[in-house]
Amino acid sequence: METAKSADFFLGANSPNGFSSYFTEINDPKLTDNCYVIKGCPGSGKSTMMKTIAERLSEQESFIENIHCSSDPDSLDGVILHDSRTVIADGTPPHAIEPKLPIAYETIVSLYGSFDYPKVAAHRAEAADLDRKIKECHHRCCCYLSGAAALLGDNYRTAAECTDYAKVIRLAQKLAQKELPDKKIGPGTERKRLLSAITPKGILSYTNSVTAICDRIYVIYDEYSAASRVLLGALRSFALDNGYDIYSCYCPLAQREKLEHLFIPELRLGFVTQNQYIYFNVQPYRVIHSSRFTDKEKLKLRKQRMSFNKRAAKEILQEAVKSLQTAKQLHDDLERIYRLGIDFTRVEKIQEEVIAEMKRYYPAAQHLYQ
Numbered sequence: 001m002e003t004a005k006s007a008d009f010f011l012g013a014n015s016p017n018g019f020s021s022y023f024t025e026i027n028d029p030k031l032t033d034n035c036y037v038i039k040g041c042p043g044s045g046k047s048t049m050m051k052t053i054a055e056r057l058s059e060q061e062s063f064i065e066n067i068h069c070s071s072d073p074d075s076l077d078g079v080i081l082h083d084s085r086t087v088i089a090d091g092t093p094p095h096a097i098e099p100k101l102p103i104a105y106e107t108i109v110s111l112y113g114s115f116d117y118p119k120v121a122a123h124r125a126e127a128a129d130l131d132r133k134i135k136e137c138h139h140r141c142c143c144y145l146s147g148a149a150a151l152l153g154d155n156y157r158t159a160a161e162c163t164d165y166a167k168v169i170r171l172a173q174k175l176a177q178k179e180l181p182d183k184k185i186g187p188g189t190e191r192k193r194l195l196s197a198i199t200p201k202g203i204l205s206y207t208n209s210v211t212a213i214c215d216r217i218y219v220i221y222d223e224y225s226a227a228s229r230v231l232l233g234a235l236r237s238f239a240l241d242n243g244y245d246i247y248s249c250y251c252p253l254a255q256r257e258k259l260e261h262l263f264i265p266e267l268r269l270g271f272v273t274q275n276q277y278i279y280f281n282v283q284p285y286r287v288i289h290s291s292r293f294t295d296k297e298k299l300k301l302r303k304q305r306m307s308f309n310k311r312a313a314k315e316i317l318q319e320a321v322k323s324l325q326t327a328k329q330l331h332d333d334l335e336r337i338y339r340l341g342i343d344f345t346r347v348e349k350i351q352e353e354v355i356a357e358m359k360r361y362y363p364a365a366q367h368l369y370q
Contacts, residue, residue: 006054006064007209011077012095013070013197013252014138014324016146020255022192023095026067026078026087029105031189034084034361036354037091037099040111041120043335045347046090047075049354053088054079056355060362070197070252071138072328073204084361088354109354111347119341130334137327144320145198149253151309151316152224158306159224162299163290168227171288172234175218176242179269180235183243190240195249195261196278200328202321207280213247213263214270217282221274222290224306225251225258228273231288232259235271239264276310 012021027035038046047069054064054076060083067078067089078089088109091097099106120127196205210217222228236259239246249261260278262271272280 005062005212006058006066007212008066008068008206009209009249010070010194010197010252011067013194013199013255014141014145014320015252015255016142016149018142019094019138021095022194022255023077023089023097025192026080026089027097027100027106029101031191032080032085032087033105034086034358035106036086036088036109036358037097037106038088038109038111039091041115041338041342042331043338044111044114044342045344046092046111047077049347049351050076050079050088050090052351053355053358054081057081057084057358060084060359068206070194070199071324071331073197073199073201081358084358086358086361088358107357109350111350114343114346114350115338116341116343120338123337123340127334127337130330130337134327134330134334137323137330141198141320141323141327144316144323145253148313148316148320151313152253155224155306155309156226158302159226159294159299162295162302163226163230164293164295165227165230167293168230169234172231172238176235176238179267180238180242180244180264182241185243188240188242188244188246190236191245191247193247193249194252194255197252198317198320198324200321200324203277203317205278205280207282210261210263210270210272210280210282213265213268215268216270216285217280218269218271218286218288219274219280219282219284220271220288220290223275224290225260225273225275227290227293228260229258232262232271232273236262276314 011023011026012019027037038049040046054066058064061081063082065080066076067080069075069077077095078087080087089097099108102108195209196203220228220231236246236248239262244264244266247263247265248259250256251258251260260273264270274280
C-alpha cells in the first residue's frame with residue numbers, strides 16, 4: 001500500500017509583535033473529528049511521538065500535514081491526518097491549546113506522569129535561568145523582526161504608490177473566471193498556514209508542500225509584495241465565495257494581513273509569491289511579473305531609499321536568526337535537564353495507546369484528497 005503524500009507547514013513563528021500563531025484554529029470541530037493535545041515538558045518526546053504516529057499511520061492516509069516548530073524546524077508541533085480527520089498537537093506554550101470540547105472532541109495526552117519529579121527539581125535554579133535566557137533571545141529576535149518589518153513595510157508602501165491596482169483586480173477577475181468557476185454550493189473553508197518562517201536555520205520555506213498540493217502553479221515575482229498581496233487577496237475571496245476549500249499562507253512578518261501563497265487542493269492549483277526571501281524550485285504553469293502593474297519611472301525615483309531599506313532589513317534579519325540560534329542552544333540545555341527525570345518507557349506506552357485508539361477511526365474515514 002502506498003504511503004501518504006505529505007506537506008510541511010508552520011502554524012506559529014516569531015513576528016514583530018511577539019510569537020504569533022494559528023494554533024487556536026487547529027482544534028476546530030468543523031475541520032477535524034478528533035483532536036489529541038499533548039502536554040509535557042521540554043525533552044519529553046512530544047515531537048518524536050508525533051513523528052512516530054505519522055509514520056505508523058501513513059499507509060492508511062492519503063494526505064498528512066506535518067506542522068513544524070519554527071524555533072527548531074527538525075521538531076514537530078503537530079500532525080494533521082486528513083483521512084481520519086484527526087489532529088495531534090503539542091499543546092504547551094508558546095502555542096498552548098486549551099480544550100473547547102474536552103473528552104467530547106479533545107483528548108489530553110499527558111506526559112507529566114512519566115517524570116521523576118525530584119530528579120528534575122534538583123536543577124530548578126539552572127532550569128529557571130535557562131528559561132529566562134531563552135525568553136530574552138526570543139524577545140530580542142522579535143525586536144529585530146520589528147525593525148526589519150518597518151523597513152520592508154516602507155518599501156511596500158512606496159511600491160504601492162506606484163502600482164495600478166485597477167489593473168491588478170482586472171487580472172484577478174480574469175484568472176478567477178478561468179480557474180475558479182462557481183460551484184454553487186456555498187462558501188468554502190479556509191485553512192491558514194505559514195509556508196515560511198524565520199528559524200535558527202535562516203528563512204526556511206517548504207517547497208515540497210507546493211508540489212504535494214499543486215500540479216499547476218502560478219509564480220508571482222514581486223519584490224515588494226505590493227501587487228501580489230492584492231492579487232492573492234482577491235483570488236482568495238473568489239475561491240471561498242465560489243465554494244473552494246483553500247490554504248492561505250501568510251507572511252511571518254505580517255501574519256494577519258500579508259497573504260503570500262494560495263492553494264486550492266481540489267483543483268491541484270496554486271499561486272505563490274517569489275522575491276529575494278522566498279524561492280521555490282518549481283516548474284511554473286505561468287509566471288506573473290509585478291512590473292506589469294508598476295509605474296517604473298515613478299518607482300525609479302525612490303530606488304535609492306528602497307535599496308537601503310533592503311540592505312538594512314537583510315542585516316537585521318540575520319541578527320534575528322542569530323538570536324534564534326542562541327535560543328535553540330539554550331533550549332537544548334533545558335531539554336537535557338528534563339531528560340534526567342523522564343521515563344521513556346512510559347512515554348512509549350502512552351504512544352502505543354494513542355496509536356491503537358486512532359486506528360479505530362479508519363473504517364469510517366472520509367477521503368478528502370484523491
